[in-house]
Amino acid sequence: MSAYNTNKTIIALIFLTCLTMGALLLFILNAEIVVNGGGIKHETFSGMSIGGDGLERLSYTGIPSYVFGALLIFLIVVFCVLGIPPQKRDFQLYMFVLCTLILSLFVWYQMISSHLEYLETGVTGYFLGFPTASAWQMYGIWLSSVPLISLYSIGFRRYVFSDSDEKEFNALLEKSRSNEK
Amino acid sequence: MEAYRQEIITGAVVFYMLFCVLTGLWAMRRTTNSGDFFMAGRGLGPIVLSLALFSSTLSGFGFVGGPGLVYSIGVSSFWMVVISSAGYAVGFFMVAKRIRLIAELRDCISLPDIAAVRYRSETVRLLMAMTIVLGVMGYLATQILAMALVMQAILSGTDTFANIGLVSCVIISSTVLIFYCVTGGMIASVYTDVIQGGMMMVAGVLILLTAMKVFPGGITEATSVILADDTETMMPFGAAGIMASLGWFFVFGLGLAGQPHLVTKMMMNKKVTDNRHILPMSVFGYVMAALLWISIGVVMRASVIDGLIPPLSVPDDAVSIFLTIFSNPLLAGVVFAGLFAAIMSTSDAFLNVGTAAVIHDIPKAIRGTSITNELFWARIVTIILAVIAASFALYSYYADATLVALLGAFGWATFSASIFPVIAIGLNWKGATVAGAIVAIVSALTINFSVQLAGITPPYGISGGLLSFVTSLVLFIGVSLVTPPPELDDDLNRCLEL
Numbered sequence: 286m287s288a289y290n291t292n293k294t295i296i297a298l299i300f301l302t303c304l305t306m307g308a309l310l311l312f313i314l315n316a317e318i319v320v321n322g323g324g325i326k327h328e329t330f331s332g333m334s335i336g337g338d339g340l341e342r343l344s345y346t347g348i349p350s351y352v353f354g355a356l357l358i359f360l361i362v363v364f365c366v367l368g369i370p371p372q373k374r375d376f377q378l379y380m381f382v383l384c385t386l387i388l389s390l391f392v393w394y395q396m397i398s399s400h401l402e403y404l405e406t407g408v409t410g411y412f413l414g415f416p417t418a419s420a421w422q423m424y425g426i427w428l429s430s431v432p433l434i435s436l437y438s439i440g441f442r443r444y445v446f447s448d449s450d451e452k453e454f455n456a457l458l459e460k461s462r463s464n465e466k
Numbered sequence: 467m468e469a470y471r472q473e474i475i476t477g478a479v480v481f482y483m484l485f486c487v488l489t490g491l492w493a494m495r496r497t498t499n500s501g502d503f504f505m506a507g508r509g510l511g512p513i514v515l516s517l518a519l520f521s522s523t524l525s526g527f528g529f530v531g532g533p534g535l536v537y538s539i540g541v542s543s544f545w546m547v548v549i550s551s552a553g554y555a556v557g558f559f560m561v562a563k564r565i566r567l568i569a570e571l572r573d574c575i576s577l578p579d580i581a582a583v584r585y586r587s588e589t590v591r592l593l594m595a596m597t598i599v600l601g602v603m604g605y606l607a608t609q610i611l612a613m614a615l616v617m618q619a620i621l622s623g624t625d626t627f628a629n630i631g632l633v634s635c636v637i638i639s640s641t642v643l644i645f646y647c648v649t650g651g652m653i654a655s656v657y658t659d660v661i662q663g664g665m666m667m668v669a670g671v672l673i674l675l676t677a678m679k680v681f682p683g684g685i686t687e688a689t690s691v692i693l694a695d696d697t698e699t700m701m702p703f704g705a706a707g708i709m710a711s712l713g714w715f716f717v718f719g720l721g722l723a724g725q726p727h728l729v730t731k732m733m734m735n736k737k738v739t740d741n742r743h744i745l746p747m748s749v750f751g752y753v754m755a756a757l758l759w760i761s762i763g764v765v766m767r768a769s770v771i772d773g774l775i776p777p778l779s780v781p782d783d784a785v786s787i788f789l790t791i792f793s794n795p796l797l798a799g800v801v802f803a804g805l806f807a808a809i810m811s812t813s814d815a816f817l818n819v820g821t822a823a824v825i826h827d828i829p830k831a832i833r834g835t836s837i838t839n840e841l842f843w844a845r846i847v848t849i850i851l852a853v854i855a856a857s858f859a860l861y862s863y864y865a866d867a868t869l870v871a872l873l874g875a876f877g878w879a880t881f882s883a884s885i886f887p888v889i890a891i892g893l894n895w896k897g898a899t900v901a902g903a904i905v906a907i908v909s910a911l912t913i914n915f916s917v918q919l920a921g922i923t924p925p926y927g928i929s930g931g932l933l934s935f936v937t938s939l940v941l942f943i944g945v946s947l948v949t950p951p952p953e954l955d956d957d958l959n960r961c962l963e964l
Binding site for chain 2 (some may be wrong): 303307314316321331336338339347354360365367368372400404407409415416419428429431433438439457
């Protein structure tokens with residue numbers, strides 16, 4: 286597969302993902318409206334909102350929303366791959382990115398399942414100050430991008446800007462400056 | 467020390483403002499042409515740039531509005547914070563290297579410059595410049611208003627300035643901002659950002675430590691109090707619900723790579739290879755500073771529910787009341803100065819990109835050439851933009867908030883929807899076309915403006931920003947796929963392959 290085709294495949298993936306997300310948005314916009322879907326005012330404190338019945342607000346749009354979130358995580362990872370020049374993408378990179386995607390989706394799944402478990406049982410554990418589900422969000426979502434940041438920093442010369450890229454750019458620059466003169 | 471609380475806070479803020487003025491004077495000697503004024507001579511090191519990047523990201527909205535949002539809607543607003551690491555990663559993978567290379571190769575000094583080179587289209591340049599000017603006016607007006615309100619709150623606590631008016635506070639704070647932006651341009655802006663970023667990080671950590679002591683059981687007790695009051699507020703999607711949260715996840719995550727004041731800074735580093743250090747340092751700085759956002763919001767909501775303090779009259783009071791009640795005067799001084807730092811670091815960046823759009827890009831798009839003596843006009847236009855924004859701020863406060871609210875709609879979400887596809891995807895996909903870029907920008911502006919003008923409130927907390935972003939992405943790629951791509955110059959073609 287040529288480098289050009291690889292980018293075409295990624296763009297097609299991004300396009301399909303965005304189309305699906307658009308369709309999900311349309312579905313949710315047209316779903317049965319739940320009063321507390323976007324929050325309701327707190328009965329006692331005027332500056333606060335509350336969510337109310339958690340299971341009720343997920344009744345019509347829960348699954349499409351979860352899928353929307355998973356697709357967004359997929360999109361973030363794919364955009365990072367698009368930022369790596371096609372000729373630099375190798376098997377190891379794809380494996381690394383796949384593992385990052387699986388890790389991020391695992392965090393997403395854990396957050397949702399902990400939330401649903403709490404809504405059904407009314408019981409939750411705590412981790413570093415937050416209820417389990419929110420702890421997955423707070424720490425998990427934040428940290429699930431660390432592999433991507435590490436890939437950029439540690440793999441910079443291999444996947445982002447190699448020594449030969451630097452030489453080629455300097456040559457381009459020199460040529461451009463001499464043309465200007 | 468408690469007896470001198472007001473003096474300490476006022477002293478810290480005055481000291482900080484003096485520092486900004488002195489930095490402006492220092493940077494004036496180093497600003498000799500428009501390249502220095504807009505691009506800081508493209509000579510910034512990794513530490514300076516990473517501090518400048520994250521401090522510009524976390525504006526007054528983050529330091530004042532963020533804790534207010536947690537107070538108001540709970541965990542929903544955390545999504546704007548936790549997605550920052552992914553947002554920076556996307557921004558660096560997709561934009562940082564290429565934009566820096568093209569800027570040096572073609573001597574670009576603004577984001578619309580990059581767009582014009584990439585698409586070989588003055589229409590794309592004009593549309594992008596106009597989007598930036600509109601967005602900048604809205605952002606600047608809200609930042610100046612926030613700065614003046616905080617200053618009024620501080621000074622009215624002193625005997626000398628007990629009756630100081632908002633107009634005076636707008637004049638004082640804007641004068642400091644204008645002074646260092648006019649004299650030192652981007653050089654002053656980034657070097658004040660360094661101190662501003664440092665102060666924000668220190669403030670974030672110290673506030674977290676203070677917040678942990680408010681309840682005997684620490685943050686865990688605070689979150690338990692909120693959870694007992696409402697089952698959803700302390701859960702991952704908060705009071706605002708799952709789609710509102712995902713909207714912020716989308717717009718703040720991917721959208722970071724579409725913010726002109728941030729992306730423009732990615733053109734200013736001395737060496738492209740420094741990017742490998744700038745990314746992790748920016749993320750680290752942002753996380754440290756954002757601790758303030760989360761910890762104050764959670765503790766203030768729990769304190770009100772628990773009856774520890776009376777309810778806030780407006781959620782945005784969360785920071786100032788927290789500092790008054792729970793922190794010692796020295797910390798309050800540091801945080802109030804940090805608050806000014808957060809507001810000013812974003813304002814100066816916006817002032818700079820707005821000025822570049824007015825004096826460089828719009829004339830170039832219309833007449834084919836930029837104006838002569840750009841440095842002189844840059845200084846004049848910086849003053850004019852700041853004065854107009856300050857007037858908008860006062861008008862919105864005293865007469866009608868609609869104007870600033872409308873311009874505010876051209877804020878983060880509109881920049882994300884209109885700039886991300888054109889720049890971030892366009893720099894990585896040669897198939898991106900002029901038609902795709904124009905349709906993406908126009909659709910983003912139209913949807914955001916229409917939703918705001920018509921007062922439409924989509925169900926389930928779905929925002930106009932999310933709708934416009936998804937639409938512009940689909941249209942950008944879809945239209946590009948069916949229209950012929952522009953012919954690229956050889957050097958640019960090669961640059962896009964590196």
